[in-house]
Amino acid sequence: MKADPQAQRRLLDLQAIDTALAQLAHRRRTLPEYAEVEALARQVSALEDERVRAQVAVDDIDRDIARLEKDIDQVRVRKDKDQARLTLGTGPARELTALEHEMVSLNRRQTELEDAELELMEQRETAQSVLTAVEERLAAALERRAETEARRDQALAEIAKDAEFKSGAREPLAADLPADLVTLYDKIREASGGLGAALLTGGRCGGCRLELFGSERGRIKAAAPDEVVRCEECRRIMVRTAESGL
Incomplete structure (x- = not known):
């Protein structure tokens, strides 16, 4: 030729x-942000799972507290009724004596339930602290991922702009040969x-x-x-x- x-x-x-x-x-294919975004995506996924587990732990304790509060309310209602009957002092002596024994049992039951509720509330405080910490870590990871994606998109836009400029210069040169x-x-x-x-x-x-x-x-x-x-x-x-x- x-x-x-x-x-x-x-x-x-x-x-x-x-x-x-x-x-x-080559630069477009090998941007370091790709690997960073992938790593952060895995981290976010793991933190999401951890957050769900922490939320479930809090929810379970809340259900147990609600159940105890219901039981405590039932004991209080029963005590109020018994106390009202004792205050009136009407009825057979044997029945009044039984009410007094029942009041003792109800007071003991109320104390047990309230102690259990207090323990659960302490557990909930710890569980909530764990949940809050996970949520903060998740929010930070999501922010880092968004920032990295923004850097990736900016880099891709710059590459596309440069490639468009180079391609625009190539066409007339190749056509002239x-x-x-x-x-x-x-x-x-x-x-x-x-x-x-x-x-x-x-x-x-x-x-x-x-x-x-x-x-x-x-x-x-x-x-x-x-x-x-x-x-x-x-x-x-x-x-x-x-x-x-x-």
């Missing part, structure tokens, strides 16, 4: 743009890890970094200026300039 030497040199400008686009794509040269360059670039053309500097291929010797060096030196030469080793287009050392 033949192409104007100036067009060949402009391939390096096209390659610079494509290299920048590839770097932007010979179509067959660009087609060959793109084919090589896709097959060679993103590098389709490289500068030949000091007798060394800029693609594979190997130095040319013997007949290969002679072949390149003897090639006409408009001949599109390729490296025998990496098959990339070698762009010749005054720096090529031939």
Whole structure:
């Protein structure tokens, strides 16, 4: 293939743009915020589970306290009735004596229930402290995740803006070069890890970094200026300039 030497040199400008686009794509795929967001998502999930368990513990204690309060209210109602009957003092002496014994039992039962309620209230205070601490940790993790997602989105927006600018510069450049040269360059670039053309500097291929010797060096030196030469080793287009050392 033949192409104007100036067009060949402009391939390096096209390659610079494509290299920048590839770097932007790599940066987009490997943003550290992706891993941070994933780690924070796992942390948030674990804290959500922990919060649910802590809330269940508080709710269970609240139900037990409510049950005890109901039992205490029932004992108080029964005591009030018995006390009212004792205050009236009417009825057989045996029945009044039984009421007195029942009052003693009810007082003892009320004390037991109130002691149990007090113990549960202390347990609830501890459980609530655990729940509050988990909620604070969860809120902090959610805030960190939101901040990290915002940084990720900002980075992606900046990358997209840079990529759009580079792509906008590539299109007119590629359109201004010979179509067959660009087609060959793109084919090589896709097959060679993103590098389709490289500068030949000091007798060394800029693609594979190997130095040319013997007949290969002679072949390149003897090639006409408009001949599109390729490296025998990496098959990339070698762009010749005054720096090529031939």
